[in-house]
Amino acid sequence: MSETPDFMKMSQQIYDQWEKGMSAWWDQVLENPAFLSALGENVANQSRMRGAYAKAVDENLSKMHLPTRGDLVRVARIATLLEEKVLQVEDHLLNIQDTLSRIEKEAITARIDAAETRIELRERLAQLEARLEGLEGGAAPRRTSRAKKEA
Amino acid sequence: MLDKMMEFSEFVTKFHFDGHPIGTAPHEVIFRQNKSCVRYFEPVERKAQPLFVSMPLINKWAVFDLLPNKSVVKALVDAGIPVYLLDWGTPKDEDAAVGMEELCDSVLHRALDRSRRHARQRWDTDVFDALGYCVGGTVLAAYCGLYPDSFRRVALLAAPIDFRHAGRLGTWADPETFPVDRIIDNFGNFPAELMGTSFVWLKPSTTPAKWKGLWERFEDPKFRETWSAVEAWNSDNIDFWGEAYRSYIKNCYFANSFFADGWPIGARKADLRKVQSPLHVFAADHDHICPPDAAFGAKDVWGGAVECTLLKGGHVGICLSSRLTDALTKWALAPEA
Numbered sequence: 001m002s003e004t005p006d007f008m009k010m011s012q013q014i015y016d017q018w019e020k021g022m023s024a025w026w027d028q029v030l031e032n033p034a035f036l037s038a039l040g041e042n043v044a045n046q047s048r049m050r051g052a053y054a055k056a057v058d059e060n061l062s063k064m065h066l067p068t069r070g071d072l073v074r075v076a077r078i079a080t081l082l083e084e085k086v087l088q089v090e091d092h093l094l095n096i097q098d099t100l101s102r103i104e105k106e107a108i109t110a111r112i113d114a115a116e117t118r119i120e121l122r123e124r125l126a127q128l129e130a131r132l133e134g135l136e137g138g139a140a141p142r143r144t145s146r147a148k149k150e151a
Numbered sequence: 152m153l154d155k156m157m158e159f160s161e162f163v164t165k166f167h168f169d170g171h172p173i174g175t176a177p178h179e180v181i182f183r184q185n186k187s188c189v190r191y192f193e194p195v196e197r198k199a200q201p202l203f204v205s206m207p208l209i210n211k212w213a214v215f216d217l218l219p220n221k222s223v224v225k226a227l228v229d230a231g232i233p234v235y236l237l238d239w240g241t242p243k244d245e246d247a248a249v250g251m252e253e254l255c256d257s258v259l260h261r262a263l264d265r266s267r268r269h270a271r272q273r274w275d276t277d278v279f280d281a282l283g284y285c286v287g288g289t290v291l292a293a294y295c296g297l298y299p300d301s302f303r304r305v306a307l308l309a310a311p312i313d314f315r316h317a318g319r320l321g322t323w324a325d326p327e328t329f330p331v332d333r334i335i336d337n338f339g340n341f342p343a344e345l346m347g348t349s350f351v352w353l354k355p356s357t358t359p360a361k362w363k364g365l366w367e368r369f370e371d372p373k374f375r376e377t378w379s380a381v382e383a384w385n386s387d388n389i390d391f392w393g394e395a396y397r398s399y400i401k402n403c404y405f406a407n408s409f410f411a412d413g414w415p416i417g418a419r420k421a422d423l424r425k426v427q428s429p430l431h432v433f434a435a436d437h438d439h440i441c442p443p444d445a446a447f448g449a450k451d452v453w454g455g456a457v458e459c460t461l462l463k464g465g466h467v468g469i470c471l472s473s474r475l476t477d478a479l480t481k482w483a484l485a486p487e488a
Contacts, residue, residue, distance in 0.1 A: 019360070023355070030319065033328070043345075044333040047333045047336070050337050051338075069244070073247075076245030077246075
């Protein structure tokens with residue numbers, strides 16, 4: 001008694017064979033210079049037709065005193081270019097903001113540095129005065145710079 | 152079997168490519184310019200330098216956030232990395248004149264500036280790492296060539312740099328046969344439909360294989376969910392900024408400028424040899440959009456140290472893989488060498 005044929009398996013094999021053959025055939029066609037040349041010519045002709053059609057529609061609309069596609073495209077392009085200008089202004093403002101932030105940061109840092117230097121100097125001066133007083137000992141009461149100022 | 156066929160046919164009939172919610176990870180838009188914006192994803196605690204991500208210009212950004220359990224941004228944020236993602240947006244007719252100079256010097260430069268300012272206030276740092284995916288990676292590399300000291304470290308994911316190894320896309324983008332000038336002159340932007348069709352024809356067997364894969368694993372609800380999310384994203388291509396596309400094709404696919412004296416952008420040249428930041432290149436072994444050699448070619452032209460990692464997967468599939476998120480997280484958390 002013969003086995004029932006597995007149709008799924010058979011159809012799979014048929015498909016695989018078909019795919020293999022088709023791929024090989026298309027590979028040849030799609031790499032063929034004559035085919036590519038004809039295809040290129042076809043696309044070029046379609047492009048020319050599309051251009052001619054667009055021109056004809058524009059001319060007709062223009063004759064009817066209606067805005068053409070070209071007009072709308074020009075207006076939209078101008079809007080895009082205006083947006084570019086606005087963004088350039090935004091670029092400048094952001095750069096100015098960056099510069100101002102940097103200057104502000106530098107100014108604050110400079111003020112902090114100056115204050116720290118003043119404190120350091122004051123401490124150093126106090127140390128020197130104390131040292132001087134120590135050196136002079138009790139020989140003669142020394143007038144400190146502050147006392148001199150007060151005098 | 153009959154039940155499965157009925158259910159399958161109902162699923163296929165009712166499936167709406169735009170009906171699946173993607174890009175749902177919580178974030179805030181911190182900056183907008185024209186159609187582009189910076190999306191900020193905040194971690195609970197910062198454990199690494201902020202990461203600036205440049206997404207592809209040919210698809211929507213949500214490929215990095217397709218599902219909550221398969222989200223690149225969520226994995227990065229959960230690892231403690233603040234993510235600033237540049238979503239280039241969808242260009243309209245008025246943006247056809249936008250070239251590489253405007254994208255690099257205005258959009259990307261300003262997006263990075265605002266991200267730095269935000270990070271300075273939020274995290275007290277403005278030192279950034281950067282990641283670029285697909286053509287977003289190529290543009291990021293070009294930006295690094297123009298502004299070499301912008302980032303501490305850079306990672307490129309499936310981003311073509313050496314266009315001699317660009318695979319079938321490279322064969323198609325031949326100056327003799329590919330009428331890029333004609334297309335841009337007449338369409339303005341490079342049309343999403345043409346882009347989508349070219350990706351389908353890049354490997355025609357993927358379309359039947361996609362449906363076959365769905366049939367085979369149809370009973371698995373998780374697989375159905377992932378399949379739906381990928382299809383929702385995949386069917387939503389966007390136009391490519393017109394003049395930028397012209398420059399990309401002419402200078403990358405036609406002239407392989409990174410390997411000459413740099414990609415001319417405005418009056419300058421994006422020269423990768425000037426960049427000293429370390430680079431990590433990630434590529435996928437089954438990527439037919441950016442073959443591994445096209446990505447790894449960066450090591451021959453990048454000024455700083457370059458490390459390469461080959462991951463299993465395809466160009467898009469890699470974004471759903473934990474192998475990628477693990478590798479990216481490891482790279483982002485690694486201390487500076």
